[in-house]
Amino acid sequence: MKRTLYLKFLLAYLLFAIFGFVVVATFVYSMTYERLRRDKADSMYQVATQIANTYAADLYNSETSLDAVHTQMVALSKYMDNAAIWIINPSGRLVLDSSRVIEPGKEIVIDGFDPTVTGSSYYTTGNFWNSYSEDVLSVFAPITANFKVQAYVVIHTPIAAIQSAANEFLNISYLMLIVLFLLSLIILIFFTELVYVPLRKITTATEQYAAGNMSYEFSVESEDEMGYLAASLSYMAGEIARQEDDQKKFIANVSHDFRSPLTSIRGYLVAMQDGTIPEEMHGKYLGIVINETDRLTKLTNELLTLNNLNTRGMLLDRTDFDINQVIRNVAESFGGTCIDKKIAIELVLTDEKMLVNADMSKIQQVLYNLVDNAIKFSHKDSSVKIETTEKHSKVFVSVKDSGIGIPKEDQKLIFDRFYKSDASRGKDKKGTGLGLAIVKEIIKAHEENINVISTAGVGTEFIFSLAKAKAMDEEDE
Numbered sequence: 001m002k003r004t005l006y007l008k009f010l011l012a013y014l015l016f017a018i019f020g021f022v023v024v025a026t027f028v029y030s031m032t033y034e035r036l037r038r039d040k041a042d043s044m045y046q047v048a049t050q051i052a053n054t055y056a057a058d059l060y061n062s063e064t065s066l067d068a069v070h071t072q073m074v075a076l077s078k079y080m081d082n083a084a085i086w087i088i089n090p091s092g093r094l095v096l097d098s099s100r101v102i103e104p105g106k107e108i109v110i111d112g113f114d115p116t117v118t119g120s121s122y123y124t125t126g127n128f129w130n131s132y133s134e135d136v137l138s139v140f141a142p143i144t145a146n147f148k149v150q151a152y153v154v155i156h157t158p159i160a161a162i163q164s165a166a167n168e169f170l171n172i173s174y175l176m177l178i179v180l181f182l183l184s185l186i187i188l189i190f191f192t193e194l195v196y197v198p199l200r201k202i203t204t205a206t207e208q209y210a211a212g213n214m215s216y217e218f219s220v221e222s223e224d225e226m227g228y229l230a231a232s233l234s235y236m237a238g239e240i241a242r243q244e245d246d247q248k249k250f251i252a253n254v255s256h257d258f259r260s261p262l263t264s265i266r267g268y269l270v271a272m273q274d275g276t277i278p279e280e281m282h283g284k285y286l287g288i289v290i291n292e293t294d295r296l297t298k299l300t301n302e303l304l305t306l307n308n309l310n311t312r313g314m315l316l317d318r319t320d321f322d323i324n325q326v327i328r329n330v331a332e333s334f335g336g337t338c339i340d341k342k343i344a345i346e347l348v349l350t351d352e353k354m355l356v357n358a359d360m361s362k363i364q365q366v367l368y369n370l371v372d373n374a375i376k377f378s379h380k381d382s383s384v385k386i387e388t389t390e391k392h393s394k395v396f397v398s399v400k401d402s403g404i405g406i407p408k409e410d411q412k413l414i415f416d417r418f419y420k421s422d423a424s425r426g427k428d429k430k431g432t433g434l435g436l437a438i439v440k441e442i443i444k445a446h447e448e449n450i451n452v453i454s455t456a457g458v459g460t461e462f463i464f465s466l467a468k469a470k471a472m473d474e475e476d477e
Helices: 005-053 055-060 066-079 159-210 225-273 279-311 323-333 335-341 360-376 435-445 470-476
Strands: 084-088 094-097 123-126 136-145 148-158 318-322 344-348 355-359 383-391 394-400 450-455 459-468
Touching: 005 055, 005 066, 005 123, 005 136, 005 148, 005 159, 055 066, 055 136, 055 148, 066 084, 066 094, 136 159, 148 159, 159 225, 225 279, 318 323, 323 335, 323 344, 323 360, 323 383, 323 394, 335 360, 355 360, 355 470, 360 383, 360 394, 360 435, 360 459, 435 450, 435 459
Parallel strands: 344 383
Antiparallel strands: 084 094, 084 148, 123 136, 136 148, 318 355, 355 459, 383 394, 394 459, 450 459
16 A cells, blocks of 8 residues: 555646646637637627717718728727728728728729628638638628618737737636646645655554564654554554563463473372382372372363453353352351361451342352462461442452562552462462452453452452342332
8 A cells, every 4th residue: 555555646646737737728728719709809899880880881971081081990990909990892892991091993802702701790700701811800890871781890800819818818827727736735745744654654563563573663743543543553562562472471371380280290100100209108199199180170270261251251140149148158168278277257248138230150259269369378367357348339348368468569460360479479389370360350341340458468458349239229218
């Protein structure tokens, strides 16, 4: 597109210029010439009619002499730019000529003279029956006396003079056309600077991005649609580049989290096979191998869960259910773990029954992941507090622990896949770094929010919102 669009625009501009000159040369000249000829004929006809009704009529009524009339015709001829004024009898004999004196007794006859040649008009063009070597415009006005056409007043003017005037107007039209095209260059310049140059930058950037060069940078300094398109394209490239980096990190993390337990499993099994680990110790190390396989199974399941959440767009089975009961069930499922770690779960639930509208199984998974993390990172002889509150048709669920906390610089990253803070790496040996990513995706699919409040060494609190069931609002009414 960048190789042809501008050339097409230039070609259209040149064609416009060429056709403009053709139209001006063809139509403007012909229309100007016709108009000038008609106007000239009108003005000449008025003079001819005036002569026919005055001087010429007096001549044929014997009220004046031929010399006197000739003198008047000479004066009028000069007034009309030396136009020739003739008086011709119907037979074609020239009676008077303003451009010369006809000698007495000399007869000049226009062969073939026919006053009806004008038809319905009052003028004609040509050499006037071979009287002139060039074309002239001739106007006829009849001279009547005693109710009879005695002769005709004919006024001649060269066609070349009218053509010259038409050419002057044509030159003016050409000049105006040239000025118009020069001014239209402003449009071409604006098109170049505001459309073509930004479009070329965008096209080049698109080619770079298509070739995989997501680091290519460009800018379009414009606040119109072209600037918005460039900014959107640049933002898209940045997002793709970020996703590529995330994908690379994802693959690296998956490889690492799979390789470590597999290496450990293989090492223990080989050691048991070659006798490095005595047979009486096999039970202990088989337990370690089972734990590692459990870790791989959990990692695989969470990867599948996260992948399904992304690819399917998370299809939710929304129903009205009691969030308080779900919280109680999740708390009971951690009873054995809490006893082993000497951790208490404290429930502070609003009302006996609190209905929300959500996907119960997925919200149960959210609670399980949050409570599992809270217990995992809590100190012994501490407690995990789960609380519900109601506000503005929303139910807020809080899971709070008194554990190691999350450093401030890590809090904005904890929902990323495979992310583990430095403080948690030594504490959580079985974690996959996917639990909070799953939680975030589920809450996001419900069009709700989840936030974290944490202080290193003090504890962490996760708070997420759910839509309260409409049945609860009806009960309140």
